[in-house]
Amino acid sequence: xxxxxxxxxxxxxxxxxxxxxxxxxxxxxxxxxxxxxxxxxxxxxxxxxxxxxxxxxxxxxxxxxxxxxxxxxxxxxxxxxxxxxxxxxxxxxxxxxxxxxxxxxxxxxxxxxxxxxxxxxxxxxxxxxxxx
Amino acid sequence: xxxxxxxxxxxxxxxxxxxxxxxxxxxxxxxxxxxxxxxxxxxxxxxxxxxxxxxxxxxxxxxxxxxxxxxxxxxxxxxxxxxxxxxxxxxxxxxxxxxxxxxxxxxxxxxxxxxxxxxxxxxxxxxxxxxxxxxxxxxxxxxxxxxxxxxxxxxxxxxxxxxxxxxxxxxxxxxxxxxxxxxxxxxxxxxxxxxxxxxxxxxxxxxxxxxxxxxxxxxxxxxxxxxxxxxxxxxxxxxxxxxxxxxxxxxxxxxxxxxxxxxxxxxxxxxxxxxxx
Numbered sequence: 001x002x003x004x005x006x007x008x009x010x011x012x013x014x015x016x017x018x019x020x021x022x023x024x025x026x027x028x029x030x031x032x033x034x035x036x037x038x039x040x041x042x043x044x045x046x047x048x049x050x051x052x053x054x055x056x057x058x059x060x061x062x063x064x065x066x067x068x069x070x071x072x073x074x075x076x077x078x079x080x081x082x083x084x085x086x087x088x089x090x091x092x093x094x095x096x097x098x099x100x101x102x103x104x105x106x107x108x109x110x111x112x113x114x115x116x117x118x119x120x121x122x123x124x125x126x127x128x129x130x131x132x
Numbered sequence: 133x134x135x136x137x138x139x140x141x142x143x144x145x146x147x148x149x150x151x152x153x154x155x156x157x158x159x160x161x162x163x164x165x166x167x168x169x170x171x172x173x174x175x176x177x178x179x180x181x182x183x184x185x186x187x188x189x190x191x192x193x194x195x196x197x198x199x200x201x202x203x204x205x206x207x208x209x210x211x212x213x214x215x216x217x218x219x220x221x222x223x224x225x226x227x228x229x230x231x232x233x234x235x236x237x238x239x240x241x242x243x244x245x246x247x248x249x250x251x252x253x254x255x256x257x258x259x260x261x262x263x264x265x266x267x268x269x270x271x272x273x274x275x276x277x278x279x280x281x282x283x284x285x286x287x288x289x290x291x292x293x294x295x296x297x298x299x300x301x302x303x304x305x306x307x308x309x310x311x312x313x314x315x316x317x318x319x320x321x322x323x324x325x326x327x328x329x330x331x332x333x334x335x336x337x338x339x340x341x342x343x344x345x346x347x348x349x350x351x352x353x354x355x356x357x358x359x360x361x362x363x364x365x366x367x368x369x370x371x372x373x374x375x376x377x378x379x380x381x382x383x384x385x386x387x388x389x390x391x392x393x394x395x396x397x398x399x400x401x402x403x404x405x406x407x408x409x
Binding site: 002013033114115117 | 226228263276277278279283306307312315316318320321322
């Protein structure tokens with residue numbers, strides 16, 4: 001088992017310091033870390049779930065539009081960034097694993113380090129009801 | 133493999149008698165195997181290396197961890213670069229936008245230095261590190277970016293089954309008392325894993341670190357924890373604060389060791405010392 005690339009390690013250290021929810025995925029889309037504010041949305045702690053494959057976390061939130069229509073994973077910003085390696089943004093609704101609905105805005109950015117290789121992506125989830 | 137510590141001090145060189153025991157030169161170590169050698173970092177310690185009396189190779193390899201001044205300030209005064217018969221290979225990390233040569237040129241050019249890089253008489257060959265291990269003679273070299281401000285790498289040097297890891301400037305975790313629980317989240321872990329000798333940053337004690345989070349250096353506690361987690365067989369604590377006298381630094385070390393138990397040797401880096409693995 002190799003250690004993560006330094007850009008991913010530093011992203012986690014940044015995420016640890018933030019009070020907004022942050023998700024970090026590796027180049028394959030595996031969710032390798034989410035911070036404590038993200039745990040509030042997901043309804044589970046990272047130490048309990050561990051890493052999650054893209055198919056698992058993409059469906060776990062039950063992303064949907066205003067009318068309740070399901071949003072396919074490929075239209076989620078983070079999945080888009082994994083596929084295209086460019087930033088993405090969208091506003092939609094999700095359900096936590098506890099069944100609670102949130103309207104969130106998600107901005108995802110590619111993590112491309114000095115080697116110019118795609119190391120993964122980071123997404124900030126802005127919960128519109130978030131009280132900082 | 134023999135490892136000579138030519139410069140153990142961080143930040144800037146010191147010359148006071150209070151720092152003489154651990155040494156006042158900034159970062160530089162030399163790794164010797166048979167009649168081959170490589171040099172890691174070019175702080176003022178590089179001026180202690182012997183290029184004339186017992187080692188006369190025309191090619192010299194210098195591996196830089198990063199370009200902070202305490203790691204390159206000896207380069208411009210290093211005699212072999214003024215010898216047209218010498219071929220100096222400088223290895224170091226690239227940056228996101230500017231190549232290593234351009235960044236070195238900022239230091240080796242007026243007004244900071246009287247001679248332009250292109251006018252140096254020795255033949256300079258500058259190599260940006262790739263992500264792949266490479267060989268210089270008998271030395272198998274692996275470099276990895278580590279947590280420190282600016283492009284900074286650590287090195288693992290291997291000859292046959294023996295290895296030495298050199299990470300002089302490193303803050304593996306920011307503002308935490310311990311490393312992350314999972315090894316794969318630890319900066320530099322792969323370089324340290326099962327190494328025979330780890331030469332590692334350990335500039336601060338806990339009280340000092342609290343005021344210097346993000347400066348790119350770590351505590352003795354974190355250095356030892358990394359060493360233990362990675363199963364390093366021997367830890368040399370490096371990058372002494374130039375403001376710390378030998379007496380203060382030794383007291384720090386004694387306090388640390390009396391509060392902890394380890395099943396591998398730990399010592400303070402001492403300029404001039406040689407370690408064989």
